[in-house]
Amino acid sequence: MNFSSLLNTLPGSVAQGLVWGLLAIGVYITYKVLDYSDMTVDGSMATGGAVAVMLMLNDTNPYLALLAAVGAGMLSGLVTGLFHTVCGIPAILSGILTQLGLYSVNMRILGKSNQAISVDKYDLVVSLRYIPEAIIVGALFCIFLIAILYWFFGTEVGHSIRATGNNPNMARAQGINTNWNKVLGLVLSNGLVGLAGGLYAQYQGSADVNMGRGAIVIGLAAIIMGEVIFGKIFRNFALKLFSVVIGSILYFAIIALVLQLGLSTTDLKLFSALIVALFLSMPHLKAKLFSRLKWGGHRHA
Amino acid sequence: MLELKNIRKTFNAGTVNEKVALNGVTLTLQDGEFVTIIGGNGTGKSTTLNAVAGVFPIDSGSILIDGIDVTRLPEYKRAKYLGRVFQDPMTGTAGNMNIEENLALASRRGKSRSLRWAVTPKEREFFRSKLASLGLGLEQRMTTKVGLLSGGQRQALTLIMATLEKPKLLLLDEHTAALDPKTAAKVLEISDQIIAENHLTAMMVTHNMRDAIMHGNRLLMFYEGRIILDIAGEEKKKLKVEDLLHEFEKLSGEQFSNDRALLG
Numbered sequence: 001m002n003f004s005s006l007l008n009t010l011p012g013s014v015a016q017g018l019v020w021g022l023l024a025i026g027v028y029i030t031y032k033v034l035d036y037s038d039m040t041v042d043g044s045m046a047t048g049g050a051v052a053v054m055l056m057l058n059d060t061n062p063y064l065a066l067l068a069a070v071g072a073g074m075l076s077g078l079v080t081g082l083f084h085t086v087c088g089i090p091a092i093l094s095g096i097l098t099q100l101g102l103y104s105v106n107m108r109i110l111g112k113s114n115q116a117i118s119v120d121k122y123d124l125v126v127s128l129r130y131i132p133e134a135i136i137v138g139a140l141f142c143i144f145l146i147a148i149l150y151w152f153f154g155t156e157v158g159h160s161i162r163a164t165g166n167n168p169n170m171a172r173a174q175g176i177n178t179n180w181n182k183v184l185g186l187v188l189s190n191g192l193v194g195l196a197g198g199l200y201a202q203y204q205g206s207a208d209v210n211m212g213r214g215a216i217v218i219g220l221a222a223i224i225m226g227e228v229i230f231g232k233i234f235r236n237f238a239l240k241l242f243s244v245v246i247g248s249i250l251y252f253a254i255i256a257l258v259l260q261l262g263l264s265t266t267d268l269k270l271f272s273a274l275i276v277a278l279f280l281s282m283p284h285l286k287a288k289l290f291s292r293l294k295w296g297g298h299r300h301a
Numbered sequence: 302m303l304e305l306k307n308i309r310k311t312f313n314a315g316t317v318n319e320k321v322a323l324n325g326v327t328l329t330l331q332d333g334e335f336v337t338i339i340g341g342n343g344t345g346k347s348t349t350l351n352a353v354a355g356v357f358p359i360d361s362g363s364i365l366i367d368g369i370d371v372t373r374l375p376e377y378k379r380a381k382y383l384g385r386v387f388q389d390p391m392t393g394t395a396g397n398m399n400i401e402e403n404l405a406l407a408s409r410r411g412k413s414r415s416l417r418w419a420v421t422p423k424e425r426e427f428f429r430s431k432l433a434s435l436g437l438g439l440e441q442r443m444t445t446k447v448g449l450l451s452g453g454q455r456q457a458l459t460l461i462m463a464t465l466e467k468p469k470l471l472l473l474d475e476h477t478a479a480l481d482p483k484t485a486a487k488v489l490e491i492s493d494q495i496i497a498e499n500h501l502t503a504m505m506v507t508h509n510m511r512d513a514i515m516h517g518n519r520l521l522m523f524y525e526g527r528i529i530l531d532i533a534g535e536e537k538k539k540l541k542v543e544d545l546l547h548e549f550e551k552l553s554g555e556q557f558s559n560d561r562a563l564l565g
Contacts, residue, residue: 156405156414159398163406166395173354173393174462175380175410 009256013133016140017249018128020218022145024226024248026192027240029157029220033153034165034185037274039095043102043217044076044190045212048197049069050109051205062125074187074193076102081183106209116203116206124202141199142245144193161185200202217272222248224279302502303330303470308352308362309380322348323359327386330470334533335496335503337513339545340523346506347388349523350472353380353504364445367469381411384463384501386456386476396448403447406464415486431461435491437554454485457491463497471496472502478508487514507553510542522549 018268030038048069055065076098080280083094088186107113119127126134128159152158163171165183171178193215201207234243260273310323310506323345330336338346352359353366355376363372364383387393394403405420405428425443425555434442437455439450456476463471473492477485496503507513513520520537522530522545530548532540 012403037317087364102541105440127407154419155416155418156419159402160409160414162398162402163395166397167392169387169392170395171406172376173383173385174413175377176406176414177375234337 006147006260007258009260010253011135012128013252013256014249015126015128015131015134015138015187015203016200017222017252018142018245019196019203020252021138021142021222021245021248022027022199023193023196023215024112024219024222024244025145025149026189026196028223028241028244029149029185029189029192030072031145031220031223032165033162034182034189035237036091036165036185037184038077038080038186038189039092040186040190040215041095041193042078042082042096042107042212042214042215043099044163044193045175045197045200046106046207046209047072047076047102047109047212048194049201049207049211050106050197050209050243051194052198052231053115053201054109054111055120056117056124057115057200062123062202066125069198070191071194073197074191076194077186077188078183079189080190084186085179085183103209110209110290111206113209114206117202119205124205126199126203126205127205129205141195142244146238146245149241153237154214198218214269214272217269218248218251218278221251221272221279224276225250236276302332302334302367303353303362303504304365304555305329305349305353306363308347308349308364309360310357314360321526325350326352326362326526326528328521328528330504332502333500334519335501335517336505336519336521337517337524338504338506338521339508339510339513341460344523346523347474348526350474350504350506353379353470354383354385354442354472364540367440369514380549381471382470384466384471386459386471386473388462388475388478390452390455390459390479394447394455397446399424399444399446400427401451402457404431404465404529405471407465410466412466426536431465432458435461443521451484453480453488456488458481460488460491460495464499464501467499467501469502471501471502473505475508477512492516510545514540514545525549526547 011128023041027038027041030036051072052065052069054073057064060068080094080098083089083097085092087096117124119129126137128134137243160171161174161181161184163176164173164178165185168178171181197212212217223244224247226243230239230243230247234240255268257263258268263271305326305328308326311320314318320343326345326349338345338349340526351357353364355371355374360480361374363370363405366379367370369382371379380430385393387535395406397476398406405461408424415515432443437454437457439458447458459476476492477488480488488510489512492505495501503517505517514537518537519533522529522542536565
């Protein structure tokens with residue numbers, strides 16, 4: 001392993017981690033706050049990228065293009081939300097259906113499976129050509145959105161979304177429309193995912209119909225890593241979102257490391273899946289181990 | 302205050318698990334009545350409370366709260382009129398949220414929720430005084446996550462939450478059944494106190510015949526999805542557990558076999 005070349009990849013990992021941190025924050029809203037495993041993400045990330053790139057290729061202002069990416073993501077979340085609440089389709093399946101449908105939609109938007117956008121010809125918000133700038137812009141986006149979300153989840157509406165995820169029976173008994181709140185949370189979450197898609201497409205210089213594949217797993221990995229490191233010390237909601245972003249940066253640093261160690265890029269999805277599976281199973285395995293210890297180490301729990 | 306007109310509900314209709322839960326429940330509650338409800342397992346006590354709360358749609362009949370027909374209203378809209386405490390202490394509160402956040406949620410019951418800040422300093426003081434009245438020291442732990450409280454503390458908090466905004470009807474669904482006897486007695490005492498102070502109309506389901514006799518000013522007994530006994534006023538005050546058992550055997554023509562009820 002070449003240490004200096006690893007160090008050279010670090011700024012890139014930070015920039016990538018910040019952009020994907022926005023997606024991870026979106027996943028945090030559904031997975032942690034709403035207690036909803038939303039599979040829409042894999043599709044809505046690509047939709048955000050596709051919308052942003054196609055608009056910019058048609059000479060739209062890059063920030064306006066990002067705004068449209070947010071809107072497209074929100075629309076995807078709305079569809080999943082309506083599948084679940086109005087049609088009564090189970091949460092995970094609702095997301096999978098939207099995600100699948102979005103593949104066709106994304107192909108329609110892009111016209112082909114990949115559309116490049118050159119940083120030489122277009123005024124991009126972030127690009128891997130200018131990594132220091134990308135880090136600054138990515139960090140500003142994260143700070144701005146964490147501030148907004150901190151405010152939002154402190155309001156009456158924000159509290160009612162938290163209650164919906166925590167205890168829907170209690171929420172309804174307190175007059176909260178839990179279905180409405182689930183849709184609202186999904187819209188908000190996928191808006192962030194769309195934004196991340198729009199930014200990431202600019203960062204890598206192209207929108208690809210497959211760019212969102214496995215995005216949900218990366219989001220979960222970021223959340224879990226952030227939690228493992230900061231879970232004990234960060235109680236404040238804004239700090240929790242911050243730890244998600246740090247988790248995301250860490251994830252991409254680890255990915256850079258394993259690439260250096262000789263893993264091929266196509267192995268990464270397996271690697272990510274195993275990491276997330278490992279961390280997700282930890283609480284369960286810990287509890288099992290603990291109960292076995294309590295039984296004196298002889299009997300099975 | 303509450304009017305139930307011939308409510309019927311069958312669960313899993315048309316399957317082998319078909320269960321007639323409510324078989325024509327008719328009941329009128331006057332303002333300020335505190336009715337206790339007893340009966341064996343599966344006789345429709347809790348189902349009646351859940352039907353009033355709108356947890357599921359009923360098959361036929363109608364439900365009026367203070368003259369308003371709520372039969373077709375979804376659960377969250379009926380919440381405006383109702384305060385509810387459940388058997389499971391986990392059900393009534395949001396465990397991941399702290400005490401003052403739970404109270405703030407409850408104080409918005411029946412009101413529209415906006416983008417205003419969820420807990421204001423003025424409210425915090427109001428919550429503190431409400432909690433102090435419980436005498437459990439919860440007013441010192443306003444930012445403690447509710448998940449860290451004991452079952453009894455959670456039920457006491459749920460009672461405060463249910464009555465923070467005065468409900469037209471308070472529904473207590475075996476709210477002491479999951480507690481140890483001492484805590485149960487304390488929570489019952491708090492319930493009596495809150496109902497009396499706020500002049501609430503209330504329904505309390507219980508498995509304990511003695512509690513049903515000692516509390517409230519009207520008593521209902523359920524059997525096979527119907528009300529088979531309705532005692533109020535002076536007659537209720539003189540009631541004894543043996544009388545109830547006797548009445549039950551006479552009306553239902555069966556030995557009363559519920560152990561938990563006998564223990565009362």
